[in-house]
Amino acid sequence: MIEASHRSQGISYAIRDVVLPAKELEKKGIEILHLNIGDPNKYDFDTPQHMKDALYEAANEGYNGYSLSEGDIDLRNAIAERERKRNNISYDIKDICITTGVTESLQIFLNASLNPRDELLVPGPTYPQYRLITRFNGAEPIAYRCPEEENWQPEIDDIRKKISNKTKGIVIINPNNPTGALYSKKVIKEIIDIAGEYEVPIVSDEIYDDLTFDSKQYATATLAKDVPVVTFNGFSKVYLVPGWRIGHVMFYHSGELDQLQDAFMRIARSRLCANSVCQRACIQALKGPQDHIEKANQKLRERRDFSYKRLNEIEGISSTKPDGAFYIFPKIEAIEEGPWKNDKEFVLDLLHEAHVLVVHGSGFCSTYGKNHFRVVILPRMEILEMAFDKLEAFMKKRLH
Amino acid sequence: MIEASHRSQGISYAIRDVVLPAKELEKKGIEILHLNIGDPNKYDFDTPQHMKDALYEAANEGYNGYSLSEGDIDLRNAIAERERKRNNISYDIKDICITTGVTESLQIFLNASLNPRDELLVPGPTYPQYRLITRFNGAEPIAYRCPEEENWQPEIDDIRKKISNKTKGIVIINPNNPTGALYSKKVIKEIIDIAGEYEVPIVSDEIYDDLTFDSKQYATATLAKDVPVVTFNGFSKVYLVPGWRIGHVMFYHSGELDQLQDAFMRIARSRLCANSVCQRACIQALKGPQDHIEKANQKLRERRDFSYKRLNEIEGISSTKPDGAFYIFPKIEAIEEGPWKNDKEFVLDLLHEAHVLVVHGSGFCSTYGKNHFRVVILPRMEILEMAFDKLEAFMKKRLH
Numbered sequence: 001m002i003e004a005s006h007r008s009q010g011i012s013y014a015i016r017d018v019v020l021p022a023k024e025l026e027k028k029g030i031e032i033l034h035l036n037i038g039d040p041n042k043y044d045f046d047t048p049q050h051m052k053d054a055l056y057e058a059a060n061e062g063y064n065g066y067s068l069s070e071g072d073i074d075l076r077n078a079i080a081e082r083e084r085k086r087n088n089i090s091y092d093i094k095d096i097c098i099t100t101g102v103t104e105s106l107q108i109f110l111n112a113s114l115n116p117r118d119e120l121l122v123p124g125p126t127y128p129q130y131r132l133i134t135r136f137n138g139a140e141p142i143a144y145r146c147p148e149e150e151n152w153q154p155e156i157d158d159i160r161k162k163i164s165n166k167t168k169g170i171v172i173i174n175p176n177n178p179t180g181a182l183y184s185k186k187v188i189k190e191i192i193d194i195a196g197e198y199e200v201p202i203v204s205d206e207i208y209d210d211l212t213f214d215s216k217q218y219a220t221a222t223l224a225k226d227v228p229v230v231t232f233n234g235f236s237k238v239y240l241v242p243g244w245r246i247g248h249v250m251f252y253h254s255g256e257l258d259q260l261q262d263a264f265m266r267i268a269r270s271r272l273c274a275n276s277v278c279q280r281a282c283i284q285a286l287k288g289p290q291d292h293i294e295k296a297n298q299k300l301r302e303r304r305d306f307s308y309k310r311l312n313e314i315e316g317i318s319s320t321k322p323d324g325a326f327y328i329f330p331k332i333e334a335i336e337e338g339p340w341k342n343d344k345e346f347v348l349d350l351l352h353e354a355h356v357l358v359v360h361g362s363g364f365c366s367t368y369g370k371n372h373f374r375v376v377i378l379p380r381m382e383i384l385e386m387a388f389d390k391l392e393a394f395m396k397k398r399l400h
Numbered sequence: 401m402i403e404a405s406h407r408s409q410g411i412s413y414a415i416r417d418v419v420l421p422a423k424e425l426e427k428k429g430i431e432i433l434h435l436n437i438g439d440p441n442k443y444d445f446d447t448p449q450h451m452k453d454a455l456y457e458a459a460n461e462g463y464n465g466y467s468l469s470e471g472d473i474d475l476r477n478a479i480a481e482r483e484r485k486r487n488n489i490s491y492d493i494k495d496i497c498i499t500t501g502v503t504e505s506l507q508i509f510l511n512a513s514l515n516p517r518d519e520l521l522v523p524g525p526t527y528p529q530y531r532l533i534t535r536f537n538g539a540e541p542i543a544y545r546c547p548e549e550e551n552w553q554p555e556i557d558d559i560r561k562k563i564s565n566k567t568k569g570i571v572i573i574n575p576n577n578p579t580g581a582l583y584s585k586k587v588i589k590e591i592i593d594i595a596g597e598y599e600v601p602i603v604s605d606e607i608y609d610d611l612t613f614d615s616k617q618y619a620t621a622t623l624a625k626d627v628p629v630v631t632f633n634g635f636s637k638v639y640l641v642p643g644w645r646i647g648h649v650m651f652y653h654s655g656e657l658d659q660l661q662d663a664f665m666r667i668a669r670s671r672l673c674a675n676s677v678c679q680r681a682c683i684q685a686l687k688g689p690q691d692h693i694e695k696a697n698q699k700l701r702e703r704r705d706f707s708y709k710r711l712n713e714i715e716g717i718s719s720t721k722p723d724g725a726f727y728i729f730p731k732i733e734a735i736e737e738g739p740w741k742n743d744k745e746f747v748l749d750l751l752h753e754a755h756v757l758v759v760h761g762s763g764f765c766s767t768y769g770k771n772h773f774r775v776v777i778l779p780r781m782e783i784l785e786m787a788f789d790k791l792e793a794f795m796k797k798r799l800h
Binding site: 001002003004005006007008009011012013016017037039040041042046047052055056059060062063064065066067069100101103104107111112113114115128129132136137199200201228240241242243244245255256257258259260262263266267269270271272273274275276277278 | 401402403404405406407408409411412413416417437439440441442446447452455456459460462463464465466467469500501503504507511512513514515528529532536537599600601628640641642643644645655656657658659660662663666667669670671672673674675676677678
């Protein structure tokens, strides 16, 4: 047997790994209610037609070859224009790079930034790739606490306690995956202050920025003044094309990130480019009608309200109310009373017994995510209702 | 100034790095003849119309969300079918994974395979990413000699000399980038024998497999019998969609690669998926008409013949005759007689003086690629003629 690398042996990805047992059940003809994948296009959300038309047009116009490694110039200009309008930030297009989703922005950035034994402060709980890729670079992700009782807002004192001279960045995900928290202006400013004090950049993941239900999201760079911010964004969620894999990184700084940005761009050149034909279509995403966003938010708001209400009515479950993205992150209050050793067992039990698939909270943070689970609020109301009915029956059965 | 990681500091990519000085000249209004990028769509080659139509259809049918991490099932079935027909190999679709170009296959594979201080045997000269990504994993690429006088076929004795218990794989690129060499059945079999003897897998990059001018390419796995082979392939070159970024990896083995393949798939799940809508269109690439391939080969054959003839007529330049891909890799015989310290200076001088852009050979291997340069034979005949006229005048000027 030829051995795999040591580093690869710890790799697992909660969100996709729970799909494997679900597939086994589906093979037996059992129907599973999927509340696990953050892909709006799997539910009743669809890519705006003008983007599909723009894709075909781009293919016919011959945009099927490589783009510049840094990304299509017109797309970067359109992104810079969006940033001016939405966030009042002026980016030069040389400070923007188009990548294969936020995943690749993150991979390249951490490759460019981390040495072994460095540390990256990540929210607890967090989107798992932040931890995975940090570890893959031999560095250590350090989770700072985002207390549930404060609606999952970052705890500034905990960041201050955990920052050190090994820290290479403070990650924020706003709106947050998996909690759905939308960060307050005050909290963002306090994080900026700490970053400025310790001279570390903020890494701000804003992929869900326009998907909010009660108030607008603040871009970190808008508030950052002289603190450098590396922002990740993209088209997957707000423009309903997760499968197109078009993300981007934006470097906001006055020289502090020159070396890092240069390393990023050199790595970007070595991997050719992001999908060229979809890049062209994303120009039209930004220039064309935007009304699908408010429509999506209306649907999500209704589903959020319903999910929040129903989950809190179920014995042994409680939840905060998310303000953005498309997740809710309930707590298994009754974990001690049930037959489960941990949240993963809970999730697998729920899958096998009730045929409802969610993701275990410890997959997002073993400390601050445990005893929770992530529910995707994207399904239609009748599917959500069916899923919560099943969850309710399941809890009754297990607790009595 | 915030520092970049140590590992990132050595990263450069010859093929894209020479583009930067060319862009500077273009900014001044100077027209550059581009013989540097292996992108057929930049020249007079175009994606077959039925693939563009299939792309639009896929977008309209709703394939804009994530695909399975391992790739669309129908696409993997179509690839397995192609392998049965073309190469007489039976792959189960669980042994195939769709990636963002061969680049990502390579990244994930080397992440899954290499520990620090391991070694990977790579052809000298080689496509630069093999060296870059190996080093990025803390391992060492070891170039085995492919002698020009034997038309750049791998030298078996040199592989035997350099293989050791640190070797984690023998890479072959067939047809080869940058030399255009098509490997003989005999050479492939001899490499298979060494791999079998030392129990290391062959990593076979076959992205140019159907682009050959005089004879057919042999897939390594076809000849491998009981030696494990990891094959990289994709749609970029043969199906004229380099910007779509659809590649794939195929694991051929009887259990020896189980651990490696499992690690590969776990990493693949952590990065979501390759572009879903282009994956769907690539199904039609395989199922639809294939006549564009012979048409491309006809054009390339003519351009290869012309390039080979013209380059050998130029004083101070000589070249072997490529059999596949779309490159020719001439030698700067007169490097000692000119004003250039090395091939990179030659390439930059040619760019600034004659406005012809090629890539320096040492970018592909500092030992076995030096004093050469890579020319892309994709341009139309009149462009090639203009470029060679300019090269000829340049050489005359520099040598007399």
